[in-house]
Amino acid sequence: MEALVQLRGEVDMTGKTQDTLEMLNLGRVNHATVVPETDAYNGMIAVVNDYVAHGEPSADVLGTVIERRGAATEADSVEAALDAAGYDDATAAAEALLDEETTLRDLGLEPTLRLHPPRGGHDGIKQPKQTGGQLGPADTDRMDDLLEAMR
Numbered sequence: 371m372e373a374l375v376q377l378r379g380e381v382d383m384t385g386k387t388q389d390t391l392e393m394l395n396l397g398r399v400n401h402a403t404v405v406p407e408t409d410a411y412n413g414m415i416a417v418v419n420d421y422v423a424h425g426e427p428s429a430d431v432l433g434t435v436i437e438r439r440g441a442a443t444e445a446d447s448v449e450a451a452l453d454a455a456g457y458d459d460a461t462a463a464a465e466a467l468l469d470e471e472t473t474l475r476d477l478g479l480e481p482t483l484r485l486h487p488p489r490g491g492h493d494g495i496k497q498p499k500q501t502g503g504q505l506g507p508a509d510t511d512r513m514d515d516l517l518e519a520m521r
Contacts, residue, residue, distance in 0.1 A: 435485070499512065
């Protein structure tokens with residue numbers, strides 16, 4: 371699984387990119403989602419590469435984000451939704467997500483994680499990772515740092 375975080379807004383964005391972000395359940399800046407690594411999703415990520423940071427996070431950080439920023443669809447709380455899905459805690463659910471055994475919807479959560487703006491600010495939302503910014507593909511450490519700052 372790969373986590374996607376929308377970092378840039380919709381100013382000067384093409385319609386194709388807007389549609390692709392909506393299909394990925396990313397409707398606003400600082401929203402995140404988790405998608406499987408398939409050819410179809412890789413093509414969608416290529417379309418939105420200039421507007422999102424994406425990469426595989428660690429299970430601990432993803433569990434923290436789910437616990438703090440996840441929203442249950444029908445249960446009273448995230449903990450109740452995870453219990454109903456058969457997971458002891460958010461880290462166990464995050465491990466299942468990363469192993470592509472389940473999805474956020476199967477866990478009883480909304481497919482979008484609404485994150486806080488990063489504490490300490492962005493490294494740069496107009497530049498890709500290669501030139502010092504945060505856009506584009508990120509390794510596990512950089513993705514963990516971004517998600518931890520936005521928890």
